[in-house]
Amino acid sequence: MNHGNNSWTSFAIFCSSSGRLTSNCSFKKCHFLQKQVHYLGHIVSAEGIQPDDRKLEAVRNYPVPTSVKHFRAFVGLCSYYRRFVKSFASIAHPLTHLTKKDVHFQWGPEQQLAFETLKERLTSPPILAYPDFTSSFILATDASGCGVGAVLSQLHDGKEHPVAYASRALNKAEMNYSATELELLAIVYAVNYFHQYLWGSHFTIITDHAALRYLHQMKDSNSRIMRWSLLLEEYAYTPKYKKGTINSNADGLSRAFAVVETLSSDQFIAQQAQDSFCNRVKNTPKYCNTGDGVLAKHTRQGLRIVVPSSLRLKVLALNHSTPQGGHCGHRKTYQAASSKYFWPGMAKDVASFVRRCPQCALVKDHGRVKPPMGKFNDPKQAFEAISIDIVGPLPPTPDGFKYILTVIDQFSRFVQFYALKTQTAEEIAQKISCPLL
Ligand SMILES: [Zn+2]
Known part of the structure; x- marks a missing residue:
């Protein structure tokens, strides 16, 4: 291992202390001067820690689960390596949702996509660097409608290396939080989770919302915010604000699976078969069939379901007009839809759909000019006005x-x-x- 002198010192201490202990260690089971060792399903090497290849082989070859039991085993296997996967909770949300009580086990395109994304992420995991307590940490946090996530990293030779990933799904009450509160929740969760790394030293928090500014404005009016504020006061950090698009480290796929209402694989397959665009592209290199036969496109951000023209309105409505869509503006709606679906000219279609949305037209004033304040004439007697x-x-x-x-x-x-x-x-x-x- 690389820490040359350190490991010899540790080894010497180990030998001298084990001599004093009554238990013995079996030299058959000991390995010395190894470049890397397998330990509890991980490979520990000079570069850092990564999942054991032999275990990843099992993930890679895992068939599409057909029963709840089979399926739980897959979720369990993946969860063991969750700290290697950015936004694990959000990616796995369509799957973990199925493990809940009273939820009918139904395998749709979202589950298939989550299943394949998890496999893909786990079969090419990053090597997590060892924490270096002599230099400062960077904590990047993110929140979406279904989970919060964080990346703890450090700069080595000017490059950011992840030390660990953390994420969890939201509970029912947290799903009602505002966007700002969710961003704050992500920070509080991450700081708590990585307490051992962060407490007592100075670090940087990168968040994609002015959540911390909100913290200082709101702490007097809400007991939850007040508690969070007190908790964060224990830590020495510098906030750094970044827009969602730049903060891709923690953002990633975290918004990909927020839509709960869904279209089934069968609907996609049936409509794709009749669609001229789908038929034209299906045998070209960038397109492929997912495990359940739905046509998808390889994009730089990952696999996206190709939406035939007959289903585009439905997809737009799902991403805008449902409670999950929340009647967001065209940018946010596009962000949500394009994290799962693809069709040519999608951005334009989203913009025109949002512009024509009757509910939005009623509620939001798109550049409407407000008339100036009027003036009342002074009344001459009581109860005239x-x-x-x-x-x-x-x-x-x-x-x-x-x-x-x-x-x-x-x-x-x-x-x-x-x-x-x-x-x-x-x-x-x-x-x-x-x-x-
Ligand atoms: Zn709307």
Whole structure:
């Protein structure tokens, strides 16, 4: 091993201490002066740690699972090496989702894609560098709609080398967090996870959102944020903000599998067979069939399902108009759709779909010019002009009142409050038309 003198010193200490111990070590089982050793399914060498080839062979040759038991074995095998896989939790989400109680075991294209991506990632894993406690760490974090992830790395000769990856899926409550809160959750999770590496020394946090800025603004108003803020205060770090596209280290495939509602493999296969584009490209080098027969394209980011024209609207709707799609803008919608699917001219189609979305048109004001503030004429007498406002909904009273209607007379500034059960025009009209006092 490379640490020359160090390993001899450790060896000498080991020999002298084992002499004092009552137990003996079998020299048959000991290996000295080896370039690399196999240890608990890993290969430990001068360069770093990597999974054992013999175990990876099992992953590589793993057939598509047909039963829950078979399938759990695969997830378990992959999980053992999760620290070698960037965004493991998010990639594996369509698979781990199937292991939950009350979830029907159904193998669709998302599961197939996750299965193949995991195999691919695990059969070419990075070599994780040994941590060097004399130089500082870099922690890159990321969050998506289904998981949080982080990469701990260090600079060696000006290049960033990963020391470990960590990721986990979100629980039910966390799925309701806002994007900023999720980014913060990722930081808190990662700092906790890598506590042994980070505590007591200075490190850099790279995050793709101004989450830490938010932390300082919000900590007084939310107990969860307050707790996170206190936790992070124990650490000495410098935040570094990067946009999602640049922070590809932790970002990667983490957003790939956020859509839960899905199209089945059979639907894809049937429609692809009738589609002229699919038929034209299917035997060209960049295209291939996934294990279950769905046509996919090799892109620089990985395999993407080729969407026949008949299913494009459905895919767009899934990625924009469903609760998972969240009616995001065209960039985010494209990001979500293109992380799993491909068709020519996709970006344009996404932009035009989002522009035409009726719900978005109702809610979002796309560059609409707001009229300037108007001016009221000064009233000459009491109750010539009144202003009204509604507060609520508040916790309901035993009689079912939930709102407070405030009425202010513009002339005298006389204020009157009314309890309301609903915000309907009828109820409000009834209240303000009844005689005052
Ligand atoms: Zn929309």
